Amino acid sequence: MTRRRRIAYLCLTVPHDDLSDVEAAFARHDTDVEVVKLAEADRVDWDSIDLLSLRMLRYFHLEPDLIPRIEALCAQVKANVPGGLPVVNPPGLVARGLDKFDYLPRLVDAGVPVVPTEWVRRGTATTLSAILDRTGWRRAVVKPTLSARGWNAFRVTRVESPVEDPDPTADHPHFTLPDQSDAAAVSSAERRFAELTAMTTVSVQPFVDEITTRGETSFVFIGGQFSHAIGKSVAENGWVAHESFGGVNTRVDADPAHVAWAEELHGLLCSWFEQLRYARIDTLPTPQGGLQLLECELVAPRLFLREGGALDRYARSVLDAARNGRG
Ligand SMILES: Nc1ncnc2c1ncn2[C@@H]1O[C@H](COP(=O)(O)OP(=O)(O)O)[C@@H](O)[C@H]1O
Ligand SMILES: [Mg+2]
Incomplete structure (x- = not known):
């Protein structure tokens, strides 16, 4: 009999709201999910875990010393080295792809149209x-x-x-x-x-006016491929596209030219940051009908997996990384 796989999701306080959907998707692939608080990571038997995911590190912006603490844990579990534990997305992103000041100026230098900053x-x-x-x-x-x-x-x-x-x-x-x-x-x-x-x-x-009329568009990538796009509106009289503040998230059929734009950007990110098992690219419209980059969510994004019908695709992509793992 083959052993069930075990995926650990690192979190700080609470995981994302899609945890139960994610657990159900992995269960269909004979895989158990364990939520591990960073503060309690020492108590985990890491040899029994097949993969560690950083995607549930919600509220990372409120956590002191996040980078050295993640680095210490990743050294302990020998993240992404032969015989060690696969970690997705690659943990180096915590230092290089979480703070907008660490990656947006670099993208501007590479010619990506970013909201002027x-x-x-x-x-x-x-x-x-x-x-x-x-x-x-x-x-x-x-x-x-x-x-x-x-x-x-x-x-x-x-x-x-x-x-x-x-x-x-x-x-x-x-x-x-x-x-x-x-x-x-x-x-x-x-x-x-x-x-x-x-x-x-x-x-x-x-201030990009279009946020109030056309909203924000998020392009979700899973396993290196474009998966789905989500339109995020703002509340009446609001300007922050988030459902906690009255926004609504809806799956949209994105313009193929816009998808191609996001794919090119995703390709650039992959060339910088090794393999990304998941990524979200958040954009605002330009007055001319194009897109400008607002931010990239590469560590702990909500991926709107249920809205995008992508739970199974996501589970398979993460499991691929686990299979290619400890070696
Ligand atoms: N330049 C801008 N013009 C219009 N709205 C903006 C602008 N920057 C941010 N916002 C609004 O604020 C929200 C949060 O900004 P964002 O850059 O995505 O930061 P966060 O990392 O907090 O999500 C966006 O989803 C959008 O609704
Ligand atoms: Mg945002």
Whole structure:
């Protein structure tokens, strides 16, 4: 009798909501799923595990020392070395493909159309007004470069005279920023910007209007192939495409030219980051009907497997990595 396979999903607090779907898909392939908290990884008998997946590392942006802790675990289990444990996606991505500041500038250099971005390293002495003066953007988004679910992201719109700001404690506030420098200096937007840049590296981008009309499109890749596309809308009066904030996710038939665009980008990512068993490429529309890259989700993405009818394809792709594994 052959032994059932065992796949461990590393997580921090809670796994993704698709865990039960994923468990059912693996069960159809005689495979058990174990959820392992990073803080409890020492208690696991790693010799009984056939593959470790990092895809359920939800809330990675809130975890201190994530990179060295993952690196230590991967050294312990001899990640992706002959006789060691297969880890998907490759663990080097935690250091190189999780923080947008680590990979988006590189993609810009490679000629990929990324939403125009100004990068502000943690602790840099600058103001939001100075950045908007320099770029000429009147409407912008400010967000930490390591984040998920729009964590600590805010919108800002320049105005000629000060007006009262909406609730600054909202999840994703939309502040105004007066043109006059004395009023700007004491504005909620500058205060929030200063707090954020003291804490973390941030990006500033022009606000892409199309998010409110056409939404975001995610291209999901499984086992190196395009699998499905998901359109993500925002709530009425909202701007963050996530169902926790009133957005709706729907499978869409993407324009073949857009799929080809995403495939080319995915090919580039694979050439940089070894084999990607799964990946999500998040895009915004351009006014001309093309696409611009918002971010790549290469470590811990939700893959909308149920919406995409892709649970089985996903399980097979991960199991292939397990079979090619310990050797
Ligand atoms: N430049 C932008 N223009 C319009 N909306 C944006 C922009 N940047 C981010 N958003 C909105 O904020 C959300 C979160 O931003 P994103 O860059 O995807 O960061 P996260 O890593 O937090 O998901 C997006 O899904 C989108 O709805
Ligand atoms: Mg996102």
